[in-house]
Amino acid sequence: MASLAHAALDEGVAAARIKVRRHKQLVMVLRIAFAVVMLGSWEILSRTKTIDPFFFGRPSEIGHKIWVWATVGTPDGPLWEQVRITMEEALLGFGIGVGAGIVFGLALGRIRLLAEVLGPYIKAANSIPRVVLGSIFIIWLGLGLPSKVALAFVLVFFVVFFNAFQGVREVNEDVIANARILGANRRQVTTQVVLPSALTWIIASLHTSFGFALVGAVVGEFIGSIHGLGHLIAFAQGTFDTNGVFAAMFILAVIALGAEFLITALENRLITWRPSRRDEVAL
Amino acid sequence: METAISSERVTAPGSGATPAIELVGAAKRFRTPSGDVYTALHDFSLSVHRGEFVSIVGPTGCGKSTTLSLISGLAPASAGEVRVMGEPVTAIGKQLGYVFQGDVLFPWKSVMGTVSAGLRFRGVAKREAQERAREWIAKVGLSGFEDHYPHQLSGGMRKRTALAQSLITSPEILLMDEPFSALDVQTRTLMEDELLELWSSTSASVVFVTHDLEEAIALSDRVCVMTAGPGTVKGIYDIDLPRPRHVSEIRFDTRFVELYRDIWENLRDEVLLSYERAKSNG
Numbered sequence: 001m002a003s004l005a006h007a008a009l010d011e012g013v014a015a016a017r018i019k020v021r022r023h024k025q026l027v028m029v030l031r032i033a034f035a036v037v038m039l040g041s042w043e044i045l046s047r048t049k050t051i052d053p054f055f056f057g058r059p060s061e062i063g064h065k066i067w068v069w070a071t072v073g074t075p076d077g078p079l080w081e082q083v084r085i086t087m088e089e090a091l092l093g094f095g096i097g098v099g100a101g102i103v104f105g106l107a108l109g110r111i112r113l114l115a116e117v118l119g120p121y122i123k124a125a126n127s128i129p130r131v132v133l134g135s136i137f138i139i140w141l142g143l144g145l146p147s148k149v150a151l152a153f154v155l156v157f158f159v160v161f162f163n164a165f166q167g168v169r170e171v172n173e174d175v176i177a178n179a180r181i182l183g184a185n186r187r188q189v190t191t192q193v194v195l196p197s198a199l200t201w202i203i204a205s206l207h208t209s210f211g212f213a214l215v216g217a218v219v220g221e222f223i224g225s226i227h228g229l230g231h232l233i234a235f236a237q238g239t240f241d242t243n244g245v246f247a248a249m250f251i252l253a254v255i256a257l258g259a260e261f262l263i264t265a266l267e268n269r270l271i272t273w274r275p276s277r278r279d280e281v282a283l
Numbered sequence: 284m285e286t287a288i289s290s291e292r293v294t295a296p297g298s299g300a301t302p303a304i305e306l307v308g309a310a311k312r313f314r315t316p317s318g319d320v321y322t323a324l325h326d327f328s329l330s331v332h333r334g335e336f337v338s339i340v341g342p343t344g345c346g347k348s349t350t351l352s353l354i355s356g357l358a359p360a361s362a363g364e365v366r367v368m369g370e371p372v373t374a375i376g377k378q379l380g381y382v383f384q385g386d387v388l389f390p391w392k393s394v395m396g397t398v399s400a401g402l403r404f405r406g407v408a409k410r411e412a413q414e415r416a417r418e419w420i421a422k423v424g425l426s427g428f429e430d431h432y433p434h435q436l437s438g439g440m441r442k443r444t445a446l447a448q449s450l451i452t453s454p455e456i457l458l459m460d461e462p463f464s465a466l467d468v469q470t471r472t473l474m475e476d477e478l479l480e481l482w483s484s485t486s487a488s489v490v491f492v493t494h495d496l497e498e499a500i501a502l503s504d505r506v507c508v509m510t511a512g513p514g515t516v517k518g519i520y521d522i523d524l525p526r527p528r529h530v531s532e533i534r535f536d537t538r539f540v541e542l543y544r545d546i547w548e549n550l551r552d553e554v555l556l557s558y559e560r561a562k563s564n565g
Contacts, residue, residue: 177357178387180375182401182452192404196391273391273432 057242065247075235076227083251086217086229089145093152094213101157101209102202105164109198110190115165126158131219138224148225152216156209163205167198200274203267210259214252301369303456303488304331304354309363311349323349325513327363333455336482336489338499340550341509341517342557347492348384349514351458354490355381367456380454380487382445382462388433394420394444395429401452419447422481439470443477450481457487461494475502475530483527496550500542501530508550511557518549 039059045051046058053061069079076082108115108122134151141147171194179193221230229248236244311324324346331337339347352358353365356375365372367379388397399416403409420426423443433441442462449457463471479502482489493499499506500522508517524538533539 172385172387174383174385174387175389178381178383179389179400179404180357181355181379181381182448183377183404185404188404193389196389199391271391273393273434 053242054240055242057246061243062246062250065243066250069247074232076231079251082227082229082232083255085145085227086214086221087255089148089217089220089228090152090210090213092145092149093216094156094210096149097153097156097209097213098160098206100153101160101205102164104157105161105202106168106190106195106198109165109168110194122158122161126162130154130158131215134216134220134223137220143224143226148217148220148228151220152213155212155216159209159212160202160205163201164198167201168194170201171197200271203263203270206263206266207260210263211256214256214259218252300333301366302330303333303335303368304329304490305364305366305369306330306350306353307364307366309350309353309360309365311346311353311358312361322513324353325515327515329507329516329519331488331490333488334486335505336491336503337505337507338491338493338503339507339509340493340496340499340546341514342511342550342554343494343561344557345509345512345553346514347494347509348460351381351460351490351492354456355379355458376456378453378455380449380452380457382442382449382457382459384461384464386433386441386465388441388444388448390433393430393432394425394436397433397444398447398451401448405452415451416447419451423447423477437470438466439474442466442474446478446481450485450487453485454487457482457485457489459489459491461492463498464493464495471498472531478502479526479528479530496543496547497534498530500524500539500546501528501533506546508546509553511553511560517553518546520546 042051042056043059046053046056066079073079074082108118130151133154134147137147137150141150175197176189176193179189184192217228218230218233221228222234225231229252233245233248236242236248306327306329309324309327310322313321313323315321327346327350329337329339329350339350341347349358353360354367354372354376356372356379359372367376389400392400395413395416398419399409399412402412402415407415417426417429420429423446425440425443425447428436428440433444436444445462463474466474475498491499491502496506503522506520506522508520509515510517520542522542524533524536524542
């Protein structure tokens with residue numbers, strides 16, 4: 001009886017595995033089908049002149065544009081050079097913004113007086129539409145790299161700061177009390193209890209804030225620069241080159257997805273202690 | 284062998300040494316967000332002798348846990364005196380263990396990291412801390428789980444980890460705030476027996492807060508009954524049951540039943556009062 005029941009259970013498990021695999025395959029097929037339908041209808045509508053190719057471009061032309069940029073070069077020089085410049089600006093702004101956001105978030109979260117004094121100013125600063133700061137940064141720092149890094153920084157900083165601050169505030173009071181009873185001093189509580197506890201919040205903010213870093217770099221280049229992907233877009237816009245704008249957009253999307261992948265990998269590495277999400281399958 | 288340990292560690296009340304814990308007319312008042320003053324604890328006096336196991340029972344919201352935060356130094360008393368080992372409490376005690384009601388394990392630390400945390404905070408070298416942690420992990424029966432994280436452990440295992448974490452610093456005072464209330468009945472009885480065994484090999488004075496009278500009698504040398512909030516002492520009972528005790532069996536002892544009846548007689552009115560209040564407050 002028991003072995004029969006076991007066999008039945010094993011069969012159930014095997015069937016469930018097949019079910020999961022089939023489901024994954026189905027999702028993949030549907031994803032590809034979605035892309036084919038979207039791009040295909042865009043291509044067809046554009047070729048049949050149902051939509052004006054001058055304004056809406058054409059996927060095949062966009063692909064060709066990227067190919068030309070990659071092999072021959074862009075109006076600003078080699079494509080890789082433009083990608084590298086934009087990435088450098090975004091990554092520098094991202095790194096400095098994340099660092100400062102964590103430090104300020106921890107400091108204000110832990111030191112009540114500091115939060116009370118600086119709180120209103122930070123809220124006020126956060127309410128400024130930060131993209132307009134781009135103009136000021138270009139006046140202050142010129143057309144080169146520093147003005148783009150500054151813009152990326154202010155965009156990243158507030159996102160990370162507010163998350164780190166909230167993360168510190170959300171730490172269970174009893175967990176802190178427990179650490180203090182165990183002999184932790186204030187610094188140990190901050191570094192060994194509050195920071196790891198707030199880490200889930202901080203890392204959650206990295207996903208959105210890298211996107212902001214890229215926005216900062218590209219908008220900065222857009223407002224005033226002589227190279228980078230943002231300048232490429234501005235140039236394409238100036239010459240009514242719709243396909244060029246789309247091509248640069250596509251490259252930016254690929255970069256953003258790559259960064260997202262890396263941040264997820266970092267998240268899994270840093271937060272190994274988190275329960276893994278189990279996909280439950282009904283037998 | 285267990286008998287030998289337990290007779291050795293008993294300190295006769297009033298043996299001349301200053302009590303381990305003394306609360307004299309202690310009160311705790313909080314200011315509520317609406318600006319009112321809420322009195323959690325009122326004129327509370329209790330002394331716990333060295334090596335003694337005292338339970339505090341009382342209805343929900345009577346300020347049982349507040350007494351622990353006063354003794355631990357986590358919160359100052361609003362009035363009265365609180366002394367530990369003869370010294371007034373002004374900061375968190377160094378020789379103190381505290382087992383919290385909720386789950387306060389660090390989710391990012393493995394069992395090894397959790398148990399050794401107290402020693403590491405106090406500056407013990409990593410290797411030595413881990414060695415001693417390994418002993419304590421074995422003592423609470425978790426050998427082989429050193430690398431597990433809290434979310435991979437059952438409720439009972441998490442409590443064992445918390446016990447080992449508190450006991451590794453060899454506290455003179457052990458405060459426990461309804462530590463087993465979240466466990467199922469079977470696990471709970473096992474943990475109570477285990478606690479008594481672990482305690483018998485230490486010289487710690489224990490204050491154990493619970494709302495469960497059976498648990499209080501089974502574990503303690505004395506049981507302190509509190510009134511419904513604002514809490515104060517209603518009565519203190521000596522539990523003259525012999526040690527070593529087995530929690531799972533002692534409940535059938537005739538003396539246990541007698542004690543339970545006596546204390547419940549006293550506690551019942553407070554529980555009913557607290558229940559009526561809770562009902563009228565919606």
